[in-house]
Amino acid sequence: MSRALMLQGTGSNVGKSMLVAGLCRVARRRGLSVAPFKPQNMSNNAAVTVDGGEIGRAQAVQALACGLQPHTDMNPVLLKPETETGSQVIVQGKRLTSVRARDYAALKPQLLERVVESFGRLKEAHDLVLVEGAGSPAEVNLRAGDIANMGFARAADVPVVLAGDIDRGGVIAQIVGTHAVTDAGDAAMVCGFLINKFRGDPSLFDDGYALIQDRTGWPGFGVVPWFPKAARLPAEDALDIRSEHRTEGLHIVCLRLSRIANFDDLDPLAAEPGVRLTMLEAGQALPGDTDVVILPGSKSTRGDLAFLRAQGWDGDLTAHVRRGGHVLGICGGYQMLGSVVRDPGGIEGASGADRGLGLLDIATTMGADKHLTEVCAIHAATDTPFDGYEIHMGNSDGPDRARPFAHVDGTPEGAVSPDGRIAGSYLHGMFRDDAFRAAWLAGFGVASQTGYGAGVEAALDALADHLETHLDVDALLAAAR
Structure with missing residues (x-):
């Protein structure tokens, strides 16, 4: 019987894409047929799919982690910003229109149908679908008509794990605050939380971890230490590409x-x-x-x-x-x-x-x-x-x-x-x-000294090992339904 689990974040760039990619590789190594899914992505970093469309590059990397070719169903809505206030709207791989941000809400009801349609096809074809949210479910001002986070989760009845980013600070407020501002129906979709990007001794956060569980009633799935090899994976955001601090070459x-x-x-x-x-x-x-x-x-x-x-x-x-x-x-x-x-x-x-x-x-x-x-x-x-x-x-x-x-x-x-x-x-x-x-x-x-594809595969395997070590993966996969 096919199951699904959704990873949402307390904000943008908390590491959702990397976590989903790593869990995809974990599930594949456990013998599951697994596929990635992101209802709505906003990125100008796109990949061409096997069925002749385009999706966000992050979903293409996640597909690689699953041993699959990228497919438009993996990211049915892709927003590609063209100006500060407008984006091109790609639906199931093809350009639908360009729209200003203020007018996008009017499109969402018809887009949700296409999102659920794509998700349904993936779920029929695989044992497990791992879903990545966008932004944060705490953006309750955008909740009406939402297709990226809780709107999708409730429409498709997919349980949610909430990821917080401790590296940017305030992770207790991130998670407890999300619980405080979401309505009861949305909060009930959350089956637990995890902490990402921890530097140092994780035991120093034991009290904070317990406080989050106490204030939210959500169980924790673990604390993920900083993963340096993430730099070997294709960049999701242009800001992730850093200048090299080399003096020669x-x-x-x-x-x-x-x-x-x-x-x-x-x-x-x-x-x-x-x-x-x-x-x-x-x-x-x-x-x-x-x-x-x-x-x-x-x-x-x-x-x-x-x-x-x-x-x-x-x-x-x-x-x-x-x-x-x-x-x-x-x-x-x-x-x-x-x-x-x-x-x-x-x-x-x-x-x-x-x-x-x-x-x-x-x-x-x-x-x-x-x-x-x-x-x-x-x-x-x-x-x-x-x-x-x-x-x-x-x-x-x-x-x-x-x-x-x-x-x-x-x-x-x-x-x-x-x-x-x-x-x-x-x-x-x-x-x-x-x-x-x-x-x-x-x-x-200049003599080339690297094998790029092999390096990406090695990084995905190392990421899977990392998550297996620091998360309760058995409990995570058991939470899928």
Whole structure:
């Protein structure tokens, strides 16, 4: 008989994604057919699925922990922020609309039907479904029409475990406060709590742990110590990608755009000992010793072009190229490198056109159709095959396309400048391919020293071991229904 258990957090970034991934791997190692599920995610870090849609990257990592291919049912509603007040709404893998935050509530009733539908299919296909909430159930001002936390839990009758983050402080108030502000029906869905990200001697928290149990009536499932190897897992949030504090190695600088997307492209590079990765923050100048600048993907190409110019990075890039530096643009970053980005239909905002950086002789026109596909490509410069994926709107063309970055099924993809130092491609995920990453780094005289996929698998196994050691996993799995 299929069962389900939901992990909700006392707030954002308490480690729910990591905990679900680890529990997925635990359940798989115990011989269960297990699948991840997140009713609603908000992220510009997406993955292409086996059924031709897109979901949040965190659910793709959780699927990996389960030994499954990512599927749109694992994250039926994905919100991809385009502006400070609006997001693109992806439903069961496909773009439904773009909507302002104030108008999103009107969509929720129809979205809940699709959420429960996707959940039902997963539950029929697997022994266990592990569900991740979003934000916090304590956001009672958003409770009406909720599809991400208690609204889903009650609609699908899924018991809830509440996770608190002790590293940010105030974990007793986090959990006791959540109990205090939720109504009785929601509180009754909670079957227990756990503490995450503990540093030091866990016995020092024994009194606090007992107080939480006493004030809430919820049993505790354990205290999870800080897990350093979490850094080896693909980043869920762009802020999780930290600059490397190395003084030597190939210096790669990524511009942290305001709408940066699919930023886990950088994870494999950050793991390389011979690479020094800097995430350049707003207001910071491009370091003079930069070897390669990466312009990452963006959910709002024209918006981030304006953001880039506001930081003075356009001038920095010109000077970098003049000094002989290299630039790689990926997806939205590739579009920015051209002469112009046109959006006649207002796909990403107001209709119009903006001047690009002029570092590649291409022009981009946005369109309503989104390219979503996994690809096998061959890097033109090194003749190295690699796997990647496309997830973008718009098409780019121009003279520099005569020098492609890669070939996909014999078709030219991307563009390279005449001197070979400026390159752009729509292909995400290229650096996860060990052979390609080694060939690309060799072009800069750097030897690759890591196996990225093997490292992620090892980190998931280590995470499962960690949770088995510090949580009452038997009781957790027994709470599922």
